[in-house]
Amino acid sequence: MSEHPLVQLTLVRFREFIREPEAIFWVFIFPILLAAGLGIAFRNRPADVLKIAAVTPELTASLRQEKLLDVQQMPPQAAADALRTGKVALLVEPGPGGSAVYRYDDTNPEARAARMLADRAIQRAAGRVDPVSSSDQFMREPGSRYIDFLVPGLLGMNLMGSAIWGMGFAIVDARRKKLIKRLVATPMPKHYYLLSFALSRLVLLVVEVAAVLGFGHFVFGVPVRGSMVDLLALCLLGSVSFSALGLLIASRAQTIEAASGLMNSVMMPMWIVSGVFFSAARFPDVVQPIIKALPLTAAIDAVRANMLQGAGLAQLGPQMAVLASWLVVCFVVALKLFRWR
Amino acid sequence: MPDAGGATALRLRNLRKEYKDIVAVNGLDLDVRRGECFGLLGPNGAGKTTTIEICEGLTAADAGEVELLGLHWKSGAHELRQRLGIQLQETQLSEKLTVLETVRLFRSFYRAGPAPAEVIGLVQLEEKQNSRVGGLSGGQKQRLAMACALVGDPEFLFLDEPTTGLDPQARRQLWELIERFKLAGRTILLTTHYMDEAERLCDRVAIIDHGKTIALGTPRELIASIGVEHMVEFSSGEARVDLDALRRLDGVREVRTENGAVQLQVSELHRAVPALLDELTRQGVPLTELRTHSATLEDVFVALTGRRLRDE
Numbered sequence: 001m002s003e004h005p006l007v008q009l010t011l012v013r014f015r016e017f018i019r020e021p022e023a024i025f026w027v028f029i030f031p032i033l034l035a036a037g038l039g040i041a042f043r044n045r046p047a048d049v050l051k052i053a054a055v056t057p058e059l060t061a062s063l064r065q066e067k068l069l070d071v072q073q074m075p076p077q078a079a080a081d082a083l084r085t086g087k088v089a090l091l092v093e094p095g096p097g098g099s100a101v102y103r104y105d106d107t108n109p110e111a112r113a114a115r116m117l118a119d120r121a122i123q124r125a126a127g128r129v130d131p132v133s134s135s136d137q138f139m140r141e142p143g144s145r146y147i148d149f150l151v152p153g154l155l156g157m158n159l160m161g162s163a164i165w166g167m168g169f170a171i172v173d174a175r176r177k178k179l180i181k182r183l184v185a186t187p188m189p190k191h192y193y194l195l196s197f198a199l200s201r202l203v204l205l206v207v208e209v210a211a212v213l214g215f216g217h218f219v220f221g222v223p224v225r226g227s228m229v230d231l232l233a234l235c236l237l238g239s240v241s242f243s244a245l246g247l248l249i250a251s252r253a254q255t256i257e258a259a260s261g262l263m264n265s266v267m268m269p270m271w272i273v274s275g276v277f278f279s280a281a282r283f284p285d286v287v288q289p290i291i292k293a294l295p296l297t298a299a300i301d302a303v304r305a306n307m308l309q310g311a312g313l314a315q316l317g318p319q320m321a322v323l324a325s326w327l328v329v330c331f332v333v334a335l336k337l338f339r340w341r
Numbered sequence: 342m343p344d345a346g347g348a349t350a351l352r353l354r355n356l357r358k359e360y361k362d363i364v365a366v367n368g369l370d371l372d373v374r375r376g377e378c379f380g381l382l383g384p385n386g387a388g389k390t391t392t393i394e395i396c397e398g399l400t401a402a403d404a405g406e407v408e409l410l411g412l413h414w415k416s417g418a419h420e421l422r423q424r425l426g427i428q429l430q431e432t433q434l435s436e437k438l439t440v441l442e443t444v445r446l447f448r449s450f451y452r453a454g455p456a457p458a459e460v461i462g463l464v465q466l467e468e469k470q471n472s473r474v475g476g477l478s479g480g481q482k483q484r485l486a487m488a489c490a491l492v493g494d495p496e497f498l499f500l501d502e503p504t505t506g507l508d509p510q511a512r513r514q515l516w517e518l519i520e521r522f523k524l525a526g527r528t529i530l531l532t533t534h535y536m537d538e539a540e541r542l543c544d545r546v547a548i549i550d551h552g553k554t555i556a557l558g559t560p561r562e563l564i565a566s567i568g569v570e571h572m573v574e575f576s577s578g579e580a581r582v583d584l585d586a587l588r589r590l591d592g593v594r595e596v597r598t599e600n601g602a603v604q605l606q607v608s609e610l611h612r613a614v615p616a617l618l619d620e621l622t623r624q625g626v627p628l629t630e631l632r633t634h635s636a637t638l639e640d641v642f643v644a645l646t647g648r649r650l651r652d653e
Contacts, residue, residue: 177433
């Protein structure tokens, strides 16, 4: 059994992958580093405390009643400098007749917020009573944070990158070295050669998905609300579609340079428009149909809907249809074009 | 006439292949007998590789017929692949695999053949069997390529320039390997532009130029066919030599000059050399260098085309 050509070819795929440290980095480590970096940069901080300055002890005392303000008492000249250089968002000075004067940049949202908080503190200190009592409820649930949006996007990007790079470089390199020609000169059934890529992809896929999802889940608590089986099925469909696209890209290229140019020009636009880092809905309505027809958009939308909204496969028909179409079209065209020498 | 059990292993008839700007094979006929080692000899660009790749079923001919082991590529491709061993000119095997892994991969494609370890022993790479292909020397890589060609226990072995680019010791090792395969009664078709290689290994050779056979026979027959047994070559520095006087000398067939040296094709060395020395003394030409060697296939090629094999 282990001497079956398909087993041997698939083993070769694994060995070539594992013995290439760069490939391991880009496929497994890089997405995790990216998720970690972005997760830390966009983590949910406790509500910001705003820095303001006051010039008299009385004003300072009144303002310190407000917990969301960090009040510093400064001499007038130093306070003006601090405001100008942005060290404080707001400067409170006494005005004529016991009034208060707020100096701030009204185009800065933080400064406007600081002004409202400061005014409320001063009015309350002077004895104002709010006619309606109110209380706050905070929404900081997993699922609505940036990291929750990001992890499905990274997962989709990873599926695309590893399928297209894994397919493209290996095939073009083998063609460049005349290795494909040499294999064709043996009795090897040609479809085994292509099938070995698919099989090795499947096994690596499980590892890749587990790495990204596991990291997101255990480090940032990113939820998977949909069925895990559905999610794997979506990843599988996405991965074979991207592999077919990679096969098409690699079907004729003779040099690594040509292939890598082609791969980048196919993947780069999708990284930008398909909603990896920000919602694809930000692009104009006119181009939305095109964006929705891209395989990466379909893959990310489907994965995101599964993980965040708990959508089942039945609700993801359109996205799955897009992926399946790319799979069939790319595969058929690639087989027609494929250069076996 | 197909003859599966007959004496002809490979029959080419009126083979033609044209590329955009060049006719690579121009009406080639060839018969390779079972059990012989047949050499295609010719300069680079003569059409040797195109011819061998048409025989291997890797390139389609524009016209002509290929019959191999009584089969044709159109109908018997799968069967043929099982029975052929092929070594291509420029294949680079995957550098990240070990020798054993590479041979196991190729072995898995064939229904029968020796065990990988046995083939590795045959090409003397036992000590390297767990080394990565990327770390092998040129000669070791070529022997591994040979192992991959032998792993299906082929009846017919195609070798395209098997020793090009190897150092003399590695070439000799490879020749010994090919000779052992010959002894086992298998058929070999090899291309080469080394005359010594063809003379040592090949039972018969075809000299190819511009896509056509210009001579066919055993190396001995071909050398005899140009009617000279020896070559005499001398240099005379700056002095001018009267070549017509040399042509009239006893036993000299032909006189040519090349890169300042004068070359004489000679049938009787023992008479021609004293006569040459006398004549040069008479002409007052100083001798800076004098060499003689037996005629080779290279000389056959020069006699037939007026060019050297490795001119290009």
